[in-house]
Amino acid sequence: MGRIPCCEKDNVKRGQWTPEEDHKLSSYIAQHGTRNWRLIPKNAGLQRCGKSCRLRWTNYLRPDLKHGQFSEAEEQTIVTLHSVLGNRWSVIAAQLPGRTDNDVKNHWNTKLKKRLSGMGIDPVTHKPFSHLISEIATTLSPPQVPHLAEAALGCFKDEMLHLLTKKRIGFQFHQQFPNNAPSTSHVKNEENDTVEKIKYGLSRAIKGSDKNWETNGGATSSSFHDNGGYSNYNFANLLNDEDGSPWNQSLCSGSTCTAGGELQQQQQQQRNKKTSNGNCEDSGKEVVTTRNGSTTTMFNSDCVLWDISSDDLMNPMV
DNA sequence: AATGTTCTCAACCGCAGAGGT
DNA sequence: TACCTCTGCGGTTGAGAACAT
The missing domain is CATH 1.10.10.60 (Homeodomain-like)
Incomplete structure (x- = not known):
């Protein structure tokens, strides 16, 4: 004996509401209120289930609702x-x-x-993927760590592939990969190649996982910042094992982090500092001007993986 | 212009908790 | 206490719109 249905499904209309139905429901509720949803459709002359009426009212017809874009x-x-x-x-x-x-x-x-996700931040935990990987890595004994990239790949591959393929990003290998890096000479199966590169990127992230990520107050959290915030977060920084987690150091200003906007700004300026030839002072990075005039950080040498402009992060591939 | 793909969002579903008897 | 009904919630679906090829 299950519970009885909220209405006789054979006799109720489903799907989109018509303006007439909206009017009937609104008029009835304006006069009688919203008590007893089971009776409302019957009394209002609607061939709808009470639940459907409640949903229509609470999600659409209520006069105090705001429609349109989120600010x-x-x-x-x-x-x-x-x-x-x-x-x-x-x-x-x-x-x-x-x-x-x-x-x-x-x-x-x-x-x-x-x-x-497009910014490299896990929408569930609000931590950067690289941070999650490092957290997992610290819980594994050394023999297991080499398999971590494979495991993590299962979690992040789809998002990354989506980002990489949707934007039709051409990988650029300005210099030789280190010994264990994937070969780029045969691009017969582009997706498999991409996967290999992601694996490599993850392994790079793991490589830096023994760094102290908690240099700035512990756990990470997320929020948008007035001066750019997430938008300043360069996805390729996930691979930057030279200066620790940019997330913790400069971008975290949520409830559990203490980094201030000033520090963030300084560090962003530091990152953006260019030499006279337009290249970043940081080794391995090259800032280039892209299709729409915005700048893109290209990682060469052992960091070459992603080509994502700041604009892409503001308007990720959706 | 036609077709295919992706995105958006209103609507639906099932479950859980609250409250009444 | 047990059962029943109502309401609210979060996950999911699918039609239509928008976009890409």
Whole structure:
């Protein structure tokens, strides 16, 4: 004996609501309120299930609802709250007047989640992928570590492949790879080649995992910053094992981090510092001007993997 | 212009908890 | 206490729109 259905499904209409139905429901609720959803469709003359009426009202017809684009402030609120609360959409929506949990959930799933992934940030933990890899690596005994890239690849491959292939990024190998790097001479199977390169990138990230990532106050969290924040986060930094985690050092200003915007700015300036020929002072990096005039950091030598401009990060491949 | 692919978001589903009897 | 009903929540789906080829 299961519970009885909320309505006779054979006799109810489903799918998109018509303006007439909206009007009937709104008029009825304006007069009688929203008590007893089971009776509302019957009394309002609607061939709809009570649940469907409730959803239509709460997600669309309520007069206090805000329709249209989410503002930057709203997005920042969602990301910040999500880093603390997880998928508690109703709680998050309660902090955004006029937005429903459905709105917030949809916006997260279609925009914000992809945007974070595109920046190399895990949308579940709000930590950079490289940080997650290093955390996993520290829990494994040395013999297991070589297999970590393979395992991590299973988690991140799709996002990375999406990013890499969707943007039609051509890998550029300005110099020789080190001994264990994948060969680029045969691009017959582009995807497999890409996978190999990702594996290599992950292994590079792991290589730096014994560095102290907690130099700036411990756990990471995420939020958008007024002066760029995530947008300044260069995906290729995931591979930069020279200066530790840029995330912890300069980009983390969420609830559990203490790094200030000033430090962040200084370090960003440091990163952007160029020599007279336009190249970064950091070895292995080369800043080039791209298709639309924005700058792109190309990693050569043993860091060559990604070509992602700052604009790409602001507007990831979605 | 036609076709295929991807994205968006309204709507649906099933489950869990609250409250009433 | 046990059962029933209602409501709210989060995950998922699918139609239509937008975009790419």
